[in-house]
Amino acid sequence: MAHTNPAAKGEQATGALPAARAARKPLCYYGDDFTGSTDVLEALFRTGLRTVLFLEPPDASMLGQERFAAMDAFGVAGVGRSLTPEEAERTLRPIFATLKSSGAAIVHYKICSTFDSSPGIGNIGTAAAIGRETFGEGYIPLVVGVPYLGRYTVFGHHFARAGEAVHRLDRHPTMSRHPITPMKESDLRVHLSEQCDDRISLLDLTEQDAELPVVRERLKRRVAEERPDLLLFDVLDEQRLERVGQLLWQEAQSREGMFVIGSSGIEYALGAAWQALRLPELQPDRAAVARAYPVDRLLVVSGSCSPVTEEQIGEAMKLGFTGIRVPVDELIDPERAKQARNRLLAEATERLERGESVILYSASGPDDPGIAEFRRALLAQGFRAEDSSKLLGGLLGELVRTVIEHSGLKRLVVAGGDTSGYVTRELGIFALECVSVLAPGAPLCRASSASPQLDGLELILKGGQVGERDFFQRAKNGG
Known part of the structure; x- marks a missing residue:
């Protein structure tokens, strides 16, 4: 029986991607687990972008296949959530280099919306450090809230729905007892500070409650005063999510490929922003959310x-x-x-x-x-x-x-x-x-x-x- 060791074999960069294709792509991503990777597929599907999720980083020959010719965005499914920092170093560095070569406006390191991580397994700080070295200076946006999935970040503390109830992450019936990465702290800044020495700032929900130009100035002032390595955005509802998406998209226009970390809230935020901004190149026909047919056996x-x-x-x-x-x-x-x-x-x-x-x-x-x-x-x-x-x-x-x-x-x-x-x-x-x-x-x-x-x-x-x-x-x- 062959057991895959992705840190040693499966997730290796296979060459630069074609620049002509890259110009059309607003986003590409790496998912740190497979269910989360398909979660992003759904978010982009709902936005109307045809997205392909590859199980290995695609090279030019893969992207040249006819079946992928109409692709608007792409992702790479990974297992970063279950890797040690040493395995992540070997795995993520070549993948990030390949994603950078795509020329996409935004490169997203997709994490779980319950922030599954620890210093020893799924270390998000390690991913941030590699991302900064690969994509250059500038703060890394961090967006974890996804109202559609019942995930909320309020004053830096994270909450997740379980059944009909919403729980603070450190009191969540599952995440507080997770066998590998139990969540003992709901303040994402405190939790993440155990994984890295980065300066972590927050744009909280009260600072987002203003007209967009005002919020932009508040964000600009926060960055100038605190010079953060990572900047966490509160997300409580769809209105604030759209606001965050517009802030991200504007920031991305000033960079040569912006590296971001977060849940599928990134894609839902950007999708709402693209629709609000009515950008012609990012307004494909809305995806038909068709009902699947039944099967006789599952x-x-x-x-x-x-x-x-x-x-x-x-x-x-x-x-x-x-x-x-x-x-x-x-x-x-x-x-x-x-x-x-x-x-x-x-x-x-x-x-x-x-x-x-x-x-x-x-x-x-x-x-x-x-x-x-x-x-x-x-x-x-x-x-x-x-x-x-x-x-x-x-x-x-x-x-x-x-x-x-x-x-x-x-x-x-x-x-x-x-x-x-x-x-x-x-x-x-x-x-x-x-x-x-x-x-x-x-x-x-x-x-x-x-x-x-x-x-x-x-x-x-x-x-x-x-x-x-x-x-x-x-x-x-x-x-």
Whole structure:
């Protein structure tokens, strides 16, 4: 079984991009996890820009393919959220150089809207330092709030919706207990200061409450007085989000490629600004948010331990989905792996051939005892705890690819932001495009692959916090 090590192999720059194409691109981005990368696809799809998400940095020959000829923007899906600072150094530096060569007005390092990060894993400060060295001086804008997704930044403190309630990030039922990057601080400036020595300033919501020229002067004064390395923008509602987008777009016009860090709030802010400014080159036909068609069978593979996903798995099983636990501890044990794999494949394939929809899950929720069992098995086999996402994603991806090739499935859901990137890489897919929107932050995408069985596969990458209780049923029914 081949396990991808993106820090050593998968995410390498492959050459400069054609300058003629670059002039037409307002934006390109790198997503630090796969579910977040498709979240940006959705945002740009809603804006009306045709965007392609590549699983490796594209070179001129890739962009020259006829299928990508009408592309307005592009992204590169990555796994930066699960990398150590040393791995990020090796991974991000060549990718940022490739993105810079695109000539795009804005280059976006896309992070999760719940700011998943720590000094040791997913360090955003490391990404900022590499970005500054690559793109030059000038403050780096930081925008994390996305009202559309229930994410809000108020006086520097971040809040996120869980179900019907909005929680401060350090009291969020999932993020405060995240197994890899638990959030113990809601002030994003304080949280980020543990990852870097940068000067971090804030343009708060009261300073945004004025006519645009006044807000521009306030921003200019803040930059002159505090000389920040990073500048965080409060985002509470769509009105302020549009204001932030106009500030970003104006700043980008004065730079040779502006590097920004943030959630898909960047794209929603810019989309609102482009519409408000009525720029002719950025006013394509609005995207038709078409309803997807239903499928007779759906395969869901989950590496998530979120309580939101836990509810979704339970609801789907009530509605007739077959749940099959993935014995991860057995699959990483050389003496038991082959038998466990064959048993799992046989059961999943048999169920799908009967016409059933299947959920393969490594954990039912945050309190599943299988999580502790997996961690003990990791240590027993000589792995580090931080290897869990890579290892789990590789195992699930290899299993899913075999199931799809034998069953002829047309649609797949992958749940779990940390594992989805590794699952998708194992599938042999090289690009994704958004074709429909099922739920905020979880678009339906069409895959490009050299494999006939996987080319055209419909794929939904769902973060742990995304979707209503009946999400998997809706994914099967097309909305």
